[in-house]
Amino acid sequence: MKEAGDCKLEGASDGPINLFDLQVSADLLSACIHCGLCLPACPTYLATGQESQSPRGRIYAVMKSRDGNVKRAxxxxxxxxxxxxxxxxxxxxVQYESILEQVRPALAARRSWLARTAMRLFFRLLGNYGLLRLLFIPVRIVQRLALDRLPEALVRVAPFLKGTWLGRLASWRQFTPAVPVHKSLPPRLAGKAAMPGGEKSEQVQFFQGCVMDIFYNQVNHAAMKALAGAGLTCNLPRQTCCGALAYHAGDVDIARKLAKENMAHFENFGGEIVVASAGCGAMLKGYEHLFAEGEPERARAAQFSRRVKDFSQVMASHMPAAPKKSESRAGEAPRVAYHAACHLAHAQGVRAEPEAVLNRLAAEGCLKRVPLADAEHCCGSAGIYNLLNTELSLQVLEAKMDSLQASGAEVVVTANPGCLLQLEAGVRARGLNVKVKHLAELCQD
Ligand code: SF4
Ligand code: SF4
Known part of the structure; x- marks a missing residue:
């Protein structure tokens, strides 16, 4: 095991930083008995071999921060x-999520003023879907003209630029897929049973998400079609960004504002709120925690969150019964591995339903399932982590790509836009002949 605490941290300032006290409740920390059973489940520990990059090491560092070493924590x-x-x-x-919630504002506070301001502008922009789509039109043009390769070319010619913002920009291109032409989602898609002459079908409200709709607009179309195919009438109410990226970056006030807007929009419509983006789903299900005891929004948020369901949860209970397996179809079926998005498996505890949907598709002969080792280990995407900690993110991705290559899969399926971006980056870098898809795309095929 390497010595703790020597990892070079990208984005960490070496200059004086405003360290306010880490206000982490003592009972959260004292629940840790330092057994180390979490270490094999921690991707950053597995990638670095450093105790300081493990859950136990991080909890210990927070405990020791009381002695004054807050920067290290x-x-x-x-x-x-x-x-x-x-x-x-x-x-x-140990409620590690609660520990993280309490330290995020301190992590945000030590970023430079410029970085904080740029991030706040970006998070506010995510809340304006119309403007966001407009801004991605020039991004698409830049990509089509291959101008996005310019920073990489400059860094190749002048390697000293690698440590500058240009070098960072160059490293981000690998996580950016081609932005597709955006096609607006239908405001309403009638369920099969609601077609002329049929019975009235159950109504659900669809949550599109900002990152998903910009980069994987086709996934949202597929999800709405699959829901309608399962007999549900799928509506698209007015909505805004869920606030997850802002919240995880420590901008709690922006997250609260977006949560209030979403609650107001969806309160006008009944039925379940269906989300195909696991990151958004986890955030929407946790809105209650954005508001303190006694705030009027807290009870509203709890009510709102009870209506939120992941796409797989809804499909698992509405897909028609599987027909008898067709051997001839199964022969051509692609080998499919499932990567469990952290925000679905660990944050929402949704594990059985995506498995059930995939097993149903396998029973229909649409695919052959192949196991993926450590399927619940993070791929390294983690919101904007791959942009902030690119080097370590890529180390974490390597382990995922090793598992994927060993599985022999032709398709890897997941449930979150961040995982789609990251897995595509890994597949491209290794030159694997593996398609990266969302579960909804298989349900629609
Ligand atoms: S956080 Fe890790 S070290 Fe602490 S009690 Fe849990 S498993 Fe053990
Ligand atoms: S949240 Fe993930 S990366 Fe962080 S300590 Fe836990 S297992 Fe490791």
Missing amino acids: LDHLSTCLGCLGCQTACPSG
Whole structure:
């Protein structure tokens, strides 16, 4: 095992930083009995071999921060993916998510004024879907003209630029897929049973998400079609960004504002709120925690969150019964592996339903399932982690790509836009002949 605390942290300032006290409740920390059973579930520990990059090491660093070494604690926490693999593995019930929630504002505070301002502008922009779509038109043009390769070319010619913002920009291109032409989602898609002459079908409200709709607009179309195919009438109410990226970056006030807007929009429509983006789903299900006891929004948020369901949860209970397996169809079926998004498996505890949907498709002969080792280990995407901690994110991705290559899969399926972006980056880098798809795309095929 390497010596703790020597990892070079991208984005961590070496200059004086405003370190306010880490206000982490003592009972959250004292629940840790330092057994180390979480270590094999922690992707940053597995990638680095450093105790300081493990859940136990991070909890210990926070405890020791009381002796004054807050910077060290924040350094270790800043490289945490927030994947919650440790929370699932912990036999002592350590609420690691709550610990992270309490330190995020301190992590945000040590970013430079410029970085904080740029991030706040970006998070506010995510809340304006119309403007966001407009801004991605020039991005698409830049990509079509291959001008997005320019920073990489400059860094190749002048390697000293690698440590500058240009070098960072160059490294981000690998996580950016081609932005598709955006096709607006239908305001309403009638369920099969609601077609002329049929019975009235159950109504659901669809949540599209900002990152999903910009980069994977086709997934949202597929999800709405699959829901309608399962007999549900799928509506698209007015909505805004869920606030997850702002919240995880420590901008709680922006997240609260977006949550209030979404609650107001969806309160006008009944039925379940269906989300195909696991990150958004986890955030929408946790809105209650954005508001303190006694705030009027807290009860409203709890009510709102009870209506939120992941796409797989709804499909698992509405897909028609599988017909008898067709051997001839099964012969051509692609080998499909499932990567469990952290925000679905660890944050929402949704595991059985995506498996059930995939098993149903396998029973229909549409695919052959192949196991993926460590399917619940994070791929390294983690919101904007891959942009902030690119080097470590890629180390984490390597382990996922090793598992994927060993599985022999022709398709890898997941449930979150961040995972789609990251897995595509890994597949491209290794030159694998593997398609990366969302579960909804298989349900629609
Ligand atoms: S977080 Fe849980 S599993 Fe990890 S060392 Fe502490 S008690 Fe053990
Ligand atoms: S949240 Fe993920 S990266 Fe962070 S300590 Fe836990 S397992 Fe490790």
